[in-house]
Amino acid sequence: MSAAGISAEREHADVNVSANASFIEGARSSAPQAYAIAELVDVLAFGEDSAALTFEHMAQRCSGAGLYTALKGVAADESRHQLWLARLQQSLPLLTPDPAYRKRLRRFFCRLAHEDLRVHFARIFALDSAVCQLLASVESRCPPLPAAAVTPVFSRIRRDEARHVGVSRRAAGALLGTERGKDLVMEVREGLTQVLAYRATAFETLRVDPDRLFLRLCRVPRCGAMS
Numbered sequence: 001m002s003a004a005g006i007s008a009e010r011e012h013a014d015v016n017v018s019a020n021a022s023f024i025e026g027a028r029s030s031a032p033q034a035y036a037i038a039e040l041v042d043v044l045a046f047g048e049d050s051a052a053l054t055f056e057h058m059a060q061r062c063s064g065a066g067l068y069t070a071l072k073g074v075a076a077d078e079s080r081h082q083l084w085l086a087r088l089q090q091s092l093p094l095l096t097p098d099p100a101y102r103k104r105l106r107r108f109f110c111r112l113a114h115e116d117l118r119v120h121f122a123r124i125f126a127l128d129s130a131v132c133q134l135l136a137s138v139e140s141r142c143p144p145l146p147a148a149a150v151t152p153v154f155s156r157i158r159r160d161e162a163r164h165v166g167v168s169r170r171a172a173g174a175l176l177g178t179e180r181g182k183d184l185v186m187e188v189r190e191g192l193t194q195v196l197a198y199r200a201t202a203f204e205t206l207r208v209d210p211d212r213l214f215l216r217l218c219r220v221p222r223c224g225a226m227s
């Protein structure tokens with residue numbers, strides 16, 4: 001796609017996010033689902049903040065023009081996701097501050113980093129492919145309003161994340177096909193599931209069975225399945 005085409009598509013997506021945010025505003029007072037969405041968006045936004053910084057940093061460390069360009073593109077995607085989710089949050093209920101949960105989230109995302117970039121990419125592969133599955137689950141349950149208003153945003157993020165899965169899979173190289181690679185993927189997915197377990201009620205409210213979702217997340221994805 002040309003630069004103009006990409007720019008037009010991004011502009012269009014921004015307009016959709018604004019419209020959805022207005023819609024949620026209207027439904028907020030009557031929809032207990034709004035709080036569940038706010039909890040889910042809070043976790044996603046935390047991940048996006050971490051991802052935007054991570055990919056910028058990784059781009060600087062990578063040799064090879066192709067990978068550098070791909071990582072800069074991913075970093076730009078993550079910044080856009082940050083913006084979309086921040087806009088949604090403006091129209092969603094404020095969450096009760098939970099410093100202990102934020103500490104858990106921070107610890108989980110900090111532990112993804114590794115001085116060996118292949119290990120770091122394998123972990124990002126594990127995380128982003130899990131996020132794709134999570135978002136697809138929310139979308140597929142035809143959630144009640146106002147959750148229906150955020151599914152187009154989730155869908156856009158999911159499509160971008162699927163592309164990121166392809167980038168991280170290629171960057172991790174042969175490691176993902178080894179036992180160590182599978183262990184790395186499982187560690188990330190188990191860690192993510194533990195963090196998400198604190199939001200199990202939110203998934204139930206959005207008609208997503210948390211036990212089934214967590215079981216799926218704790219399976220190693222096929223390396224070629226998500227890109």
Ligand SMILES: [Fe+2]
Nearest residue numbers: 048051078081
């Ligand atoms: Fe993202």
Ligand SMILES: [Fe+2]
Nearest residue numbers: 051128161164
């Ligand atoms: Fe991503």
